[in-house]
Amino acid sequence: MSNKVDLDRFRELQRLAYRGAEHVASRLEPGVTERMAAAALRRWLERHGVDDWFHVPFAWFGNRTAFRRFRFPTQFLPTNTRLADGMPYVLDAAPVMDGYVADIGYAGRLGPNPTWDRLDRDLSVHRATILDLVRQRRTFSDIYREVDDLIRRQGHTNRHQVYPGRVIGHQVARIRLGGPRFVVFDSFGVRTLRTVGRELIKERLEGRSPLWAGGAASAHPPTPGLWAVEPHLGTDGDRVGAKFEEILVVTENDAFWLDDDLPHVHRWRSA
Incomplete structure (x- = not known):
C-alpha cells in the first residue's frame, strides 16, 4: 500500500492528466481528427513534465x-x-512522471447531444456503486457482474468488455526507473510492459490477478493497492459511448477514490 507522499504524487499526476484532457477538449471543433486530438494531448502532457507512458493518449x-x-x-x-457537431468523444491517456502513473478517461460531446447527456447521467451512478461494493469486500468478479446487471437495467451495454481481457480496471503501481523509455506497439511504454509483466507473475503466484474482469482469475476480494477503474457504457445501438477512468485506493479494510476534484465529479454534482 502506498504511503501518503506516494498518494499525493499519484493524485497530482492524475489531476495533471485531466487538466490536459480538459485543455484539448476545450479546443475541439468540427474537422479535428482523432489522431490530431491524441497528438495534442501527448504534446501538452510532455510539455508539463510527463517523461514516459503507461500508454500514450487515445481519442x-x-x-x-x-x-x-x-x-x-x-x-x-x-x-x-x-469530429462533427453533436458527436460524442472520449480522450484516454496514461502518463508516467518520475515513475508515478495515472490512467484517465475524459468523455464529452461537441455541442448538444441528449442521448449522451442521458448516458452520462446513468454513468454517474457507477462511481458510488463500485465504491460501495468494494467496501463490502465483494469479490472483483462479483462486482463486475453487479456493474453489468446495473448497465442492463439502465438500458445500456457494457463496452469495457471490449477492452483486451474484458477488464473494468487494472492495478496501478510505480514504474521502476531505468532502462529504455520508448513506446512499443504504437501505445505502451517499454518500462510499463516490464513492470506489468512482473506484477502479473507475482499476483498469479498469490492466486490473484492485477486485471479486474468477470472471470475466475478475479474471483477474490479486492486486492489492497491502487486500481485504475474504467466503467464504459454504450447506448443507442452502440453509437454513443461514455466512460470515466480514475484511481481507486483499496486498503485492507476500506476503499476510497483517490480524488474527488475531477471534471466528471464536478459535472455530476452540479447537475
Missing part, C-alpha cells in the same frame, strides 16, 4: 466512443475519423 469520436464493431486491438488506435 475516439462518434460511434467509436462505444467501440462499435471493434474486433482487433489495432482498432483502438486513433484514426482519421473527424
Whole structure:
C-alpha cells in the first residue's frame, strides 16, 4: 500500500492528466481528427513534465466512443475519423512522471447531444456503486457482474468488455526507473510492459490477478493497492459511448477514490 507522499504524487499526476484532457477538449471543433486530438494531448502532457507512458493518449469520436464493431486491438488506435457537431468523444491517456502513473478517461460531446447527456447521467451512478461494493469486500468478479446487471437495467451495454481481457480496471503501481523509455506497439511504454509483466507473475503466484474482469482469475476480494477503474457504457445501438477512468485506493479494510476534484465529479454534482 502506498504511503501518503506516494498518494499525493499519484493524485497530482492524475489531476495533471485531466487538466490536459480538459485543455484539448476545450479546443475541439468540427474537422479535428482523432489522431490530431491524441497528438495534442501527448504534446501538452510532455510539455508539463510527463517523461514516459503507461500508454500514450487515445481519442475516439462518434460511434467509436462505444467501440462499435471493434474486433482487433489495432482498432483502438486513433484514426482519421473527424469530429462533427453533436458527436460524442472520449480522450484516454496514461502518463508516467518520475515513475508515478495515472490512467484517465475524459468523455464529452461537441455541442448538444441528449442521448449522451442521458448516458452520462446513468454513468454517474457507477462511481458510488463500485465504491460501495468494494467496501463490502465483494469479490472483483462479483462486482463486475453487479456493474453489468446495473448497465442492463439502465438500458445500456457494457463496452469495457471490449477492452483486451474484458477488464473494468487494472492495478496501478510505480514504474521502476531505468532502462529504455520508448513506446512499443504504437501505445505502451517499454518500462510499463516490464513492470506489468512482473506484477502479473507475482499476483498469479498469490492466486490473484492485477486485471479486474468477470472471470475466475478475479474471483477474490479486492486486492489492497491502487486500481485504475474504467466503467464504459454504450447506448443507442452502440453509437454513443461514455466512460470515466480514475484511481481507486483499496486498503485492507476500506476503499476510497483517490480524488474527488475531477471534471466528471464536478459535472455530476452540479447537475
